């Protein structure tokens with residue numbers, strides 16, 4: 001699905017701002033049939049939860065309603081008119097005046113609704129959006145609604161971040177021509193100094209398609225006509241980690257001499273490949289440094305914010321990070337566009353977090369009932385997961401920054417049924433995108449002895465907390481565990497191995513000369529221990545610390561005002577570990593990880 005973009009043939013109106021807002025329990029039965037009877041207003045884009053002081057709203061189970069008036073530009077009478085939601089977390093029903101015009105399930109992927117037949121150019125309409133943050137065992141991510149002793153419904157979930165809900169990304173009204181470009185796919189490669197861009201274009205009706213590729217200076221370097229083909233680029237400039245270079249592909253649908261639709265796509269020419277135990281970008285071994293992140297900030301929750309985005313990328317660059325994982329859901333498209341432009345490498349993860357009943361069993365990892373069963377991850381869950389993978393890959397397939405899909409975070413890959421559940425999903429992902437490697441982030445109790453999934457995947461991504469949840473405060477023992485664990489995976493798989501999570505909760509300002517959990521020194525020493533071990537294995541291809549910044553979680557006695565494993569605080573102040581990482585990742589002290597000794 002193409003991102004709405006202004007072009008000579010397309011226009012858009014941004015609908016962000018302050019909307020009328022109400023929760024279902026306080027509204028009349030059909031809130032969309034008139035002006036919402038509510039004293040509340042909520043900002044878009046932002047999760048609604050923390051905008052109010054009212055606990056009933058923060059922890060609301062059920063539907064909330066957003067409403068505003070929208071005026072259709074008067075010049076749009078010949079156009080198709082669409083509403084675009086960059087995200088509605090986790091499900092939405094959309095009403096134009098009194099009519100339901102569409103629904104969507106899945107909180108982190110966009111959707112378009114064609115409302116051409118319901119609105120008129122120049123006129124205003126009432127837009128009402130019902131959004132539900134509810135999670136069940138058949139949603140991605142999964143959850144469960146419990147009813148308490150007082151009859152209140154409560155959302156329970158099996159992931160470690162607050163279940164923010166609402167319209168956390170932009171909303172648009174946009175126009176698309178009657179005959180339009182509906183999708184564009186590019187696959188890039190190079191041979192010596194010649195680059196190639198294989199493209200294919202889908203249109204809403206048969207029409208002539210032509211494409212033109214311009215370099216960063218705007219010079220046209222290749223042209224072609226036809227809905228699919230291969231463009232060749234002499235003296236290609238590759239998109240590289242840390243050295244982004246983007247061409248612009250202009251796709252046009254033409255009728256005789258008239259351009260009926262036009263759409264621009266940024267194209268980075270690069271290749272990605274897994275060979276033996278190496279992860280290759282442009283044929284060269286790549287070592288990931290960086291973080292698992294969250295879309296999370298005070299007040300706006302998961303709301304996208306350009307200023308936070310710019311600052312986060314600045315901080316990543318400052319620490320010498322070359323990559324991040326979109327843990328634990330697809331991030332706003334603006335973030336991937338930014339990564340494309342700035343040469344930051346992305347592991348793009350689905351929202352499938354919590355497919356693991358073992359986490360309920362705590363450190364024993366013993367599930368109260370099987371994860372892959374009618375009770376929990378069943379056929380409907382799998383279908384929702386498949387749909388989510390489709391929407392993710394359709395949205396993000398053209399981003400050069402995205403080098404790998406992460407299909408799930410910490411699924412119960414040690415349990416029976418995992419293979420049956422995941423095999424069709426892996427097949428689907430490979431069919432949708434045969435070019436990128438696949439991975440899943442491996443939970444601690446899925447070991448090299450009991451994991452049932454790794455053969456389906458290309459890269460071993462380990463989430464490990466030796467020295468934190470296991471061998472707390474005992475880095476010597478932790479080091480031995482970690483060493484044995486990595487060695488076991490290398491021996492079993494021969495695949496590239498990386499650490500997608502390792503971290504220690506840290507309260508800034510807490511200090512100790514001892515190995516004392518929660519202190520800034522302990523976080524530094526914990527990371528250093530991990531790095532010592534990683535550096536012993538040439539098969540190791542990367543390290544992404546958990547987490548970039550502190551983030552909000554649900555209440556729990558093991559969480560103090562959220563998860564504190566951030567290297568930065570929630571308001572992005574560095575802890576001591578930030579400086580330690582900067583030294584390692586920028587090579588200020590010794591050699592940068594992943595660089596052969598003779599390059600230092």
Ligand code: GCB
Nearest residue numbers: 160409410463501546563565
């Ligand atoms: C994990 C999860 C992550 C948690 C983290 C932690 O394994 O993937 O979502 O936040 O551990 O801090 O416990």
